[in-house]
Amino acid sequence: MRIDKQVTIVRSSKPVETTVGSEVVLMTLDTGECLGLGETGSDVWRLLATPTHLDALVASLSETYSAAPGVIEQDVVELLEQMLDRGLIELQ
Numbered sequence: 001m002r003i004d005k006q007v008t009i010v011r012s013s014k015p016v017e018t019t020v021g022s023e024v025v026l027m028t029l030d031t032g033e034c035l036g037l038g039e040t041g042s043d044v045w046r047l048l049a050t051p052t053h054l055d056a057l058v059a060s061l062s063e064t065y066s067a068a069p070g071v072i073e074q075d076v077v078e079l080l081e082q083m084l085d086r087g088l089i090e091l092q
Helices: 038-047 054-064 069-085
Strands: 009-011 015-020 023-028 033-036 089-091
Touching: 023 038, 038 054, 038 069, 054 069, 069 089
Parallel strands: none
Antiparallel strands: 009 089, 015 023, 023 033
């Protein structure tokens, strides 16, 4: 399953998270992989505290970032696909 507008995006229970400054850092204990999300990625992670859809993520981020919704959607999908590949999120 890939990310599209019909799926619900849910945080995985696998990563442990901490905040360093304003950014979120995730660590997957079974692999030991550590990932710093940066400012925008951290915003996406915080929005995923509640299961959501791609459209809702894009709408929320459009209120914060001054980029065209299509650009935001493309960037968010790319980030979510990386998170999915690393087991940080699940799709329902």
